[in-house]
Amino acid sequence: MSANASKITAAPMVYVRGEEMTAYVMDLIRAKWIEPRVDTTAWREFDLRAKNRDDTEDQVLRDVIEAGKAVKAIFKEPTVTPTADQVKRLGLRKSWGSPNGAMRRGWNGITISRDTIHIDGVELGYKKPVFFERHAVGGEYAAGYKNVGKGTLVTTFTPSEGPDAGKPVEVDSRTITDNEAAVVTYHNPYDNVHELARFFFGRCLEAKITPYVVTKKTVFKWQEPFWQIMKKVFDEEYKSKFVDAGVMKSGDELVHLLSDAATMKLVQWRQGGFGMAAHNYDGDVLTDELAQIHKSPGFITSNLVGVDENGTLIKEFEASHGTVADMDEARLRGEETSLNPLGMVEGLIGAMNHAADVHNVDKERTLAFTAKMRAVIHQLFREGKGTRDLSGPSGLTTEQFVDAVAERL
Amino acid sequence: MSANASKITAAPMVYVRGEEMTAYVMDLIRAKWIEPRVDTTAWREFDLRAKNRDDTEDQVLRDVIEAGKAVKAIFKEPTVTPTADQVKRLGLRKSWGSPNGAMRRGWNGITISRDTIHIDGVELGYKKPVFFERHAVGGEYAAGYKNVGKGTLVTTFTPSEGPDAGKPVEVDSRTITDNEAAVVTYHNPYDNVHELARFFFGRCLEAKITPYVVTKKTVFKWQEPFWQIMKKVFDEEYKSKFVDAGVMKSGDELVHLLSDAATMKLVQWRQGGFGMAAHNYDGDVLTDELAQIHKSPGFITSNLVGVDENGTLIKEFEASHGTVADMDEARLRGEETSLNPLGMVEGLIGAMNHAADVHNVDKERTLAFTAKMRAVIHQLFREGKGTRDLSGPSGLTTEQFVDAVAERL
Numbered sequence: 001m002s003a004n005a006s007k008i009t010a011a012p013m014v015y016v017r018g019e020e021m022t023a024y025v026m027d028l029i030r031a032k033w034i035e036p037r038v039d040t041t042a043w044r045e046f047d048l049r050a051k052n053r054d055d056t057e058d059q060v061l062r063d064v065i066e067a068g069k070a071v072k073a074i075f076k077e078p079t080v081t082p083t084a085d086q087v088k089r090l091g092l093r094k095s096w097g098s099p100n101g102a103m104r105r106g107w108n109g110i111t112i113s114r115d116t117i118h119i120d121g122v123e124l125g126y127k128k129p130v131f132f133e134r135h136a137v138g139g140e141y142a143a144g145y146k147n148v149g150k151g152t153l154v155t156t157f158t159p160s161e162g163p164d165a166g167k168p169v170e171v172d173s174r175t176i177t178d179n180e181a182a183v184v185t186y187h188n189p190y191d192n193v194h195e196l197a198r199f200f201f202g203r204c205l206e207a208k209i210t211p212y213v214v215t216k217k218t219v220f221k222w223q224e225p226f227w228q229i230m231k232k233v234f235d236e237e238y239k240s241k242f243v244d245a246g247v248m249k250s251g252d253e254l255v256h257l258l259s260d261a262a263t264m265k266l267v268q269w270r271q272g273g274f275g276m277a278a279h280n281y282d283g284d285v286l287t288d289e290l291a292q293i294h295k296s297p298g299f300i301t302s303n304l305v306g307v308d309e310n311g312t313l314i315k316e317f318e319a320s321h322g323t324v325a326d327m328d329e330a331r332l333r334g335e336e337t338s339l340n341p342l343g344m345v346e347g348l349i350g351a352m353n354h355a356a357d358v359h360n361v362d363k364e365r366t367l368a369f370t371a372k373m374r375a376v377i378h379q380l381f382r383e384g385k386g387t388r389d390l391s392g393p394s395g396l397t398t399e400q401f402v403d404a405v406a407e408r409l
Numbered sequence: 410m411s412a413n414a415s416k417i418t419a420a421p422m423v424y425v426r427g428e429e430m431t432a433y434v435m436d437l438i439r440a441k442w443i444e445p446r447v448d449t450t451a452w453r454e455f456d457l458r459a460k461n462r463d464d465t466e467d468q469v470l471r472d473v474i475e476a477g478k479a480v481k482a483i484f485k486e487p488t489v490t491p492t493a494d495q496v497k498r499l500g501l502r503k504s505w506g507s508p509n510g511a512m513r514r515g516w517n518g519i520t521i522s523r524d525t526i527h528i529d530g531v532e533l534g535y536k537k538p539v540f541f542e543r544h545a546v547g548g549e550y551a552a553g554y555k556n557v558g559k560g561t562l563v564t565t566f567t568p569s570e571g572p573d574a575g576k577p578v579e580v581d582s583r584t585i586t587d588n589e590a591a592v593v594t595y596h597n598p599y600d601n602v603h604e605l606a607r608f609f610f611g612r613c614l615e616a617k618i619t620p621y622v623v624t625k626k627t628v629f630k631w632q633e634p635f636w637q638i639m640k641k642v643f644d645e646e647y648k649s650k651f652v653d654a655g656v657m658k659s660g661d662e663l664v665h666l667l668s669d670a671a672t673m674k675l676v677q678w679r680q681g682g683f684g685m686a687a688h689n690y691d692g693d694v695l696t697d698e699l700a701q702i703h704k705s706p707g708f709i710t711s712n713l714v715g716v717d718e719n720g721t722l723i724k725e726f727e728a729s730h731g732t733v734a735d736m737d738e739a740r741l742r743g744e745e746t747s748l749n750p751l752g753m754v755e756g757l758i759g760a761m762n763h764a765a766d767v768h769n770v771d772k773e774r775t776l777a778f779t780a781k782m783r784a785v786i787h788q789l790f791r792e793g794k795g796t797r798d799l800s801g802p803s804g805l806t807t808e809q810f811v812d813a814v815a816e817r818l
Binding site (some may be wrong): 057140141143144145146147149150151152153154155156158159161162169171172173174176177179180181182183184185186187188189190191205214219220221222223224225229259260261263264266267268280281283285286288289291293294396398 | 461549550552553554556557558559560561562563564565566569570571574578580581583585586587588589590591592593594595596597598599600607608628630631632633634646655668669670672673675676677690691693694695696697700701702708805
């Protein structure tokens with residue numbers, strides 16, 4: 001960087017600090033890659049380490065949610081959900097749970113996008129990109145349940161609108177004949193599937209990849225609306241565009257895949273170049289399969305996409321992996337480590353680009369900087385000067401890799 | 410076979426006939442491999458083709474269930490669940506659904522075992538066997554559901570036994586705020602998980618492979634009993650045996666895997682030599698992933714295991730694949746086909762062996778014959794004289810392969 005080039009102005013963004021190895025690496029990256037070139041005074045920082053959640057009685061998480069609503073672009077480092085052992089060791093009042101639920105609710109989450117990350121010239125799992133949308137709400141995550149013995153279970157729905165408002169109707173009635181059983185009730189809200197569809201098909205169209213909708217609707221018949229809404233949005237708003245873009249042939253229809261068949265396609269379709277959208281739990285399971293086939297969760301994004309009341313997308317970006325505690329312990333023992341930061345850096349790039357876009361602040365220079373950051377990383381991996389997960393035992397250490405990128409930026 | 414050797418006496422067994430390509434191949438196999446060497450007069454045959462289910466108003470399925478209860482050993486060819494188009498073309502009264510549910514209920518199904526099939530000297534997917542138990546009951550397959558709009562949903566359980574018998578307790582109450590939503594209620598019965606555990610651990614112990622229990626219990630907390638029952642049976646009845654057999658070290662504990670992590674382990678653990686037991690839907694999804702990694706559903710078994718009131722196991726064996734309709738159409742057009750019958754033959758071997766065992770009829774000679782049948786098939790594949798899925802374009806046709814095996818039997 002020439003001495004007289006002014007710094008890039010970072011747009012307002014929420015930066016959520018985590019802990020352990022990943023926090024250590026992001027500190028290095030910020031100090032050596034970002035701060036010398038980017039004025040980050042508009043970033044709003046929050047400390048979401050377990051200790052601070054405990055000290056603030058989780059006010060910090062509520063602050064993150066409020067700030068995210070206002071700023072629309074969020075980057076989050078991996079955080080720890082403390083085990084019973086950690087609760088004791090850190091002197092916490094309780095085990096502060098995953099912040100994911102609060103973030104999904106607070107930002108009106110539509111989808112968790114999990115896409116393959118690619119390095120030009122380096123083969124991981126899939127040759128071309130794979131996009132995945134996991135519906136961010138619904139399913140068994142918010143189920144009501146009870147472990148019971150013999151008895152009867154009755155589920156009743158009472159509409160609050162329409163001609164039958166106030167009239168209860170029985171959804172299900174069953175006799176439990178086992179001495180030990182679990183009873184479960186949940187619901188899938190489908191209103192935001194229209195937005196999920198537009199987000200998904202828009203992304204697939206732009207990348208020229210073929211979209212698929214995944215459900216178990218032939219057996220789980222209540223899932224039919226998920227497919228119907230996706231299909232309606234596709235036919236009315238996207239079909240002709242996919243044909244014009246040459247992704248589909250005239251006469252081709254949007255394809256539905258059963259969830260069990262989708263597990264097989266993820267194994268078969270190593271050439272990539274496709275997208276899948278699925279319900280919440282199916283998405284949870286399928287994206288982990290996807291991550292492993294694409295080498296590891298280090299090469300998959302994890303972006304929560306919500307929407308505010310004006311229709312502006314709120315996007316939260318994070319790595320798919322955790323805090324890499326083992327490596328942190330090795331580091332603290334003074335051993336050499338070699339953490340590949342690409343998953344986190346892709347998250348940071350996504351958040352910085354989205355922030356620049358939403359707030360229209362120094363957009364061109366921001367995009368150029370983040371693109372260069374990615375290009376330099378790819379180039380080092382191509383040269384065998386990457387971290388050891390890809391470049392083998394002769395690869396660089398955590399610190400050497402950060403320095404090598406910094407040198408070329 | 411020398412002219413004066415008497416035929417093997419097949420033990421009583423239910424033989425369920427299906428249709429299309431797989432029925433054609435099984436007819437050849439029975440005529441050329443089985444009938445010349447085995448007296449099958451004790452087999453009870455049922456025609457479960459869609460046309461016959463229609464003609465008998467599904468009495469044939471009820472007969473299959475009753476016969477299976479009596480005989481305990483069932484082999485089933487792939488059958489067709491007619492599409493709307495087939496219903497019309499075949500002149501059926503309706504689309505007769507999958508017989509699976511009726512069989513699971515009728516035979517008190519505990520598990521659907523789906524194991525990798527291996528060919529000595531030929532590499533498929535996993536190097537050593539992988540066993541999978543899919544809990545045969547529970548989950549969303551028998552859910553009550555309704556597609557609804559705004560309103561309230563209440564689920565109530567009333568125990569029929571114990572101190573609170575007759576007193577309703579609320580399981581769940583929720584407000585639906587979407588214009589379009591699905592509400593779902595189901596239950597998991599856990600009483601037969603004890604038997605599932607014994608069956609699973611017994612098989613793993615015999616094969617000397619490491620068992621894993623798969624659930625999503627950290628989030629879906631009602632699944633805890635599945636794990637607890639498996640763990641209790643393991644600790645009390647199997648742990649020391651696994652240590653004695655050298656499969657586990659003293660101090661090792663039974664390992665639980667989260668369902669999403671299990672999708673990753675199936676990709677990673679290509680060396681095989683492990684078993685997994687899971688809930689119904691998780692098992693559905695995970696076993697299809699397993700099948701695809703192990704080359705195709707042609708190399709995975711599908712055995713329904715139930716239990717009668719005396720504790721005798723009822724076992725139904727079938728191939729994991731369907732009727733291979735495409736190949737049947739090619740055959741009917743006079744084209745050459747090359748169907749690998751191994752999946753079905755493994756099913757037939759399983760059923761014949763179980764029948765001989767349960768009824769104690771000509772057991773030694775039956776086991777020797779089925780072992781030889783398997784060995785001859787493996788030998789042909791090793792010599793490159795298998796079907797074309799494994800032996801390539803120079804492999805044998807459907808009919809040539811059946812003849813080649815027959816010649817060596």
